Structure formats: structure tokens, C-alpha cells
Amino acid sequence: KQEVTQIPAALSVPEGENLVLNCSFTDSAIYNLQWFRQDPGKGLTSLLLIQSSQREQTSGRLNASLDKSSGRSTLYIAASQPGDSATYLCAVKSWGKLQFGAGTQVVVTP
């Protein structure tokens, strides 16, 4: 049974610092891994998707790596801004469904 874990559960950093969010999964038989952002009470915004054959993906200040053999992914957010404050979720995809971690709640203070 797949289990997805995110560490830390919460993170507070001053503006300008780099953010490092971790995601681990127990079953390496995944199609892909996706990082999402969720603002309070809102739906999900997709940030990055890494196919199982890829090692990393980059978009602007965001970079995500995937090590499928060790069951780990890391999301890096460079030069954090107060607007980056949100909950970040990772999800692994198997046939027809996404399985989510519990999320990391990020607060970036001005």
C-alpha cells in the first residue's frame, strides 16, 4: 500500500530565504509525481509534474527533483516571497488516481 509523507509539516522563513520541502513515498511503481499549491479553503494549483523517467523539473524559481529508487522528491523554491505562503502538497500517480501527502504549510514573513 502506497504511503506518501511530507516533512516538515510546517515551515516559517523570512523573505528571501530558499525553501526546501520534502516528500517521500513507499512504493516506487508510480507514473509520475506532482507538486501542488493550495491556498486556504481553495482548490489545487499544479506547480510541477515529474514523470517517473525524469530526474527533475524546473519552472521559474521552482525546482523539483525525483529519486524514484529511494522514494523521494524535493521541491526547492528560491528567494521566497510572502506570496509563496501556502500549503504545498505532493502527490504520486498510479492507475487513475493521485495519492497525496498531508502537505507542508509554509509561511514567508516580510
Place this chain on the structure above:
Amino acid sequence: EAGVTQSPTHLIKTRGQQATLRCSPISGHTSVYWYQQALGLGLQFLLWYDEGEERNRGNFPPRFSGRQFPNYSSELNVNALELEDSALYLCASSLAGGGKENIQYFGAGTRLSVL
């Protein structure tokens, strides 16, 4: 182009009642997925419909059910509501099939409160 739309935004019911939540997928998408986000439990997969058929189901009791219509929109029905059904229900859609190439796009959700 319109994204995934869900209605209503908020729904308030009392214990024992039935709730119906609706989802319209992105044009051209034939797969619809339902997820529950209850406080303290995280996002949990509920149901997947593809081409009008239920393809996969999460670990939820039978009082959670749904259907997909010929226009690919979908309903989620929750019967005999319990207090712990209070949650944000998210719908997602994708192109046909559950493979790696089919990215799921999420709606804004329906907030169900059971009193």
C-alpha cells in the same frame, strides 16, 4: 477556456440528509475524479469515472456514490450524512484513461458542512 467547475461552492446539511455535488470537466476531458479533504485527514481519493463508467474507488463506504453523464459532467452523492463527512470535496478532470500522460486539473471545490 473554462476550467473545471464545481457547484455549489458551499453546502450545509444536517445529519442523515443527502448531499449532491456537481462537477463539469474541462471541454474535451472524459475522465472525472473526486477527492475528499477532511480536516486532519488530508486529500483522499474517492472515485474515478471514465466514459460514463466507474473505474476505481477509494476506501469509502457505499453511501458515497456518483455517476457520470453523457456530457461527461459528474455528480457525487453522499447519503445518510454523518458529521465526519464535513469536508472540502474536490473534483478533477483529465483526458481519457488513467495513464501517466493524463494530468488531472482541479476545480475550486465544494465545502460541505454537516450539522
